[in-house]
Amino acid sequence: MKPTFSLGLGLSAIVLFLSVISASAQTCPGGPGCLDPAFGIGGMFVAQPPLADDPSLNGALDMVFQSDGKIVVLARANDTASSFHTVLVRYTADGQLDATFASGGFLYIPAEAYAGTFARRLIKQTIGGQDRFVIASGDKCGAADCVKVQRYTTAGTLDASFGTGGVSTVPSRGLTVTAAAVQADQKILLGSPQYPLIRLSANGSPDTSFGSNGIATFNDARMLIGSMVTQADGKILTAGTYIGGASPDLYVARFTSNGKSDGSFGTQGKWVKDFAGKDDMGNGLAVDSSDRIIAVGSANIAGPMSDPSGWDAVIVRLTSKGTVDKTFGSNGIAAPLNIGGGEDRYRSVSIQSDGKLVVTGQGSLAGNSGDVLAARYNTNGTLDTTFHGTGWSLTDIYGGSDLAMAALIQLDPICSCSKLVVAATAPSGPAGSPQYIVGLRYNL
Secondary structure, three states, X not given: OOOOOOOOOOHHHHHHHHHHHHHHHHXXXXXXXXXXXXXXXXXXXXXXXXXXXXXXXXXXXXXXXXXXXXXXXXXXXXXXXXXXXXEEEEEOOOOOEOOOOOEOOEEEEOOOOOOOOOOOEEEEEEEOXXXXXXXXEEEEEXXXXXXXXXXXXXXXXXXXXXXXXXXXXXXXXXXXXXXXXXXXXXXXXXXXXXXXXXXXXOOOOEOOOOOEOOEEOOOOOOEEEEEEEEOOOOXXXXXXXXXXXXXXXEEEEEEOOOOOEOOOOOEOOEEEEOOOOOOEEEEEEEEOOOOOEEEEEEEEOOOOOOOHHHEEEEEEEEOOOOOEOOOOOEOOEOOOEOOOOOOOXXXXXXXXXXXXXXXXXXXXXXXXXXXXXXXXXXXXXXXXXXXXXXXXXXXXXXXXXXXXXXXXXXXXXXXXXXXXXXXXXXXXXXXXXXXXXXXXXXEO
16 A cells, blocks of 8 residues: 655655654554554655645634545635635545545635534534534525535535535524534434534434524523533533633533423533632543543633643543542542643544543644644543553644644444544644645554
8 A cells, every 4th residue: 555645745845744753653652642653655645735825824624424434534724815625535444545535635615605614523423324414504595694505425525415405504693613412313403603503304304393494592691611422311412611710610501301491400511610719621522331521621720811832632521410539530520630830721532442542632832823623531530641651642633733623433344453543633834834734643
């Protein structure tokens, strides 16, 4: 199998990339927490959309797996100074660009009518046994704001059986979709700061059994949704940032299957944590096999207010009732991760079959601008030191500020073992340098 780079990647970038891979291989002896050399080139793939006008604003945003194991990454590509293309790029399960998808592996979705908006969330539906990709973005519908939802086939074409010609629109008060999920019945859930919850039927029509014509609003508008998952019983969990106090806090909330706040969860339907009286935020969310809820994010523990050098990566576990799980960490909270005095934050969390928690985001040693961070926790909330020897690993792509945006656990059929696939954004240098869409695979 011959490794390939994605279209648009220049020779100098390839040389730099190979030098990074060589350094990574020398510093990580193999085993959990190390890049998997069987994936891509030395454990990574790198993509640069060929049609990007200003690659300094490109970047990965989300990711799903197809049923056949192929990897689909949602990204943005700068079109003009103020507008973006949404891009889907597809790779094989072992990290090779899939040129059979759309145009040489890239699907370019035209910029929205409202400049500066682009799809931030990608989810996968299963319709009639076939995979479908759903993206959601803000847009303008006439003079009014709306949410635009599009569904694509695995060939990269709009699915005409969804909405109108593959597109469904929902009135909204804003232009950002920050969370999305698919229910077991393939209904689509969307979350945004302006309209906390929107639900569409599987075919893209508003779900009239949910809220008011598919839109659920509730009394507490101070919850800014960052992540969303559904429980087996149909209830909806969200996590994000709560702006109801003197400073933003991390929150987890639960809603009934019809979009009402679930008063049986936490305090009046939510659990809120202020770590140190400064800025906190929630980013990722998962539910384990015991219905315990894991939320991850970042908290300014040590620095002055709003100083990024004080941000630590945090992970909490709650019971199914929205109270802290005292068997995890210290009163439900693992020790905040501070790697080396810089900014550390978690963005996503995945659960292994043995219950261990794998988290990704960004970590910074003193003096650097941020690397892809991956870490693993035991079920009791302690770092798993069998993972890279410390419980965490940092991967520097090109020397810029790298950030893991999404991560999923993949079953590798070659070894019948689990691997962690991460979608990240990696600049090739300081601010203003070209940014690349990067996929990494770690051994677990």
